[in-house]
Amino acid sequence: MKDRKRCAVPGCVNHNDQGPFVGDVCSPCYSFLTGVSGGQYSQAAKNGQDRLMLIQEVMNCYAWAIPFINRHGELIVYPKNNIYLNCTTVFSRTAMENKVVSWLSRPCTKDQTPKVMKQMGESFNRYLGTEFTLEDLNQIYTYFGNDANEEWRKKFVDRKFDMAVIKELKESRD
Numbered sequence: 001m002k003d004r005k006r007c008a009v010p011g012c013v014n015h016n017d018q019g020p021f022v023g024d025v026c027s028p029c030y031s032f033l034t035g036v037s038g039g040q041y042s043q044a045a046k047n048g049q050d051r052l053m054l055i056q057e058v059m060n061c062y063a064w065a066i067p068f069i070n071r072h073g074e075l076i077v078y079p080k081n082n083i084y085l086n087c088t089t090v091f092s093r094t095a096m097e098n099k100v101v102s103w104l105s106r107p108c109t110k111d112q113t114p115k116v117m118k119q120m121g122e123s124f125n126r127y128l129g130t131e132f133t134l135e136d137l138n139q140i141y142t143y144f145g146n147d148a149n150e151e152w153r154k155k156f157v158d159r160k161f162d163m164a165v166i167k168e169l170k171e172s173r174d
């Protein structure tokens with residue numbers, strides 16, 4: 001008897017004792033992911049729609065940078081300077097906010113012209129619904145940029161980008 005397992009597609013609740021599976025995914029998800037007919041009601045299809053909406057929301061906040069989605073499903077936020085967000089596994093607003101904090105704080109404070117840094121900061125704030133100053137953005141990049149301090153970063157996102165989390169992080173190291 002084979003082990004009971006759940007479809008590997010995030011959010012899918014189909015188990016292999018309820019219907020056919022192909023490898024690690026249920027048959028409807030498999031159909032959708034491989035482009036075979038059907039599968040339009042699968043969790044994989046729903047995730048794709050959700051993901052697209054999450055990406056569009058970011059794109060709308062960075063419209064000045066002329067963002068696009070490439071064939072790998074990555075979001076190229078600012079093609080001119082190769083600023084991108086690998087969000088192929090992002091299926092929730094919270095996960096996207098974590099990505100934005102990790103990867104889009106840097107161009108707000110580093111390696112860009114003052115004009116671009118300012119635009120990046122404005123877009124960052126627009127997406128997160130915050131009013132961070134350049135000094136705040138510097139701190140955010142320093143402590144959470146490039147995926148650093150994951151647990152603290154999650155706390156920062158969960159607490160609606162409360163700068164006090166960074167203060168606590170610093171104090172925890174004293």
Ligand SMILES: [Zn+2]
Pocket residue numbers: 007008009012013014025026027028029030042043044
């Ligand atoms: Zn499935």
